[in-house]
Amino acid sequence: MSTDLHVIAVIEGKPGSAETIKAVATPCIEATRKEPGCLKYNLHQDQARPDHFIFVEHWASSEILDQHNKAPHLKALVDGLADLTIKPLEVSVLKELF
Template sequence: MLIVLAKATAKDGMVENIVNNAETLIEATRAEDGCIDYNLHNSTEDDNILVFVEKWESEEFLKSHLNQPHFIEFGSAIEDLLAKNLEISVYSSEEIDL
């Protein structure tokens, strides 16, 4: 499984616009093959920071997601709302018995 953290830093006053644009993205992404979980969270330390937390079955499914029209449209819609580029980290994860 892959875990993706995508940090979005909004320009002042633009968080609500990003969240509104993300609603369609989140709904469509959750319906994609290979999507285990896909959520958007607000930072408790900085009102302008949002973090997408994603879980994917494999790299192939994640790569497919990056080419979906709803993902591309979201990127275009929020481009001017961001203070800086998205910061994306990808982690590999395996379940372990404790």
């Protein structure tokens, strides 16, 4: 059985925050993609709602994801988004069944 995990993280930005959110996210994306066990870390922008973003992530294991969650670049992202969003980051950690 596979031990890898998928993560979906939703960012609900305040109106007009899209460009700033992308700028805040870029350093975290670049650093995260270099982490061992990061299989995918992509940010998507909703074309109908440009201030709405979704991270799609793929991690080799829960232990590796735990390490990522302690990374300073992730903390910087979360802190940087605090004043740009209408609600806290919504994160779902998923285990593929089929």
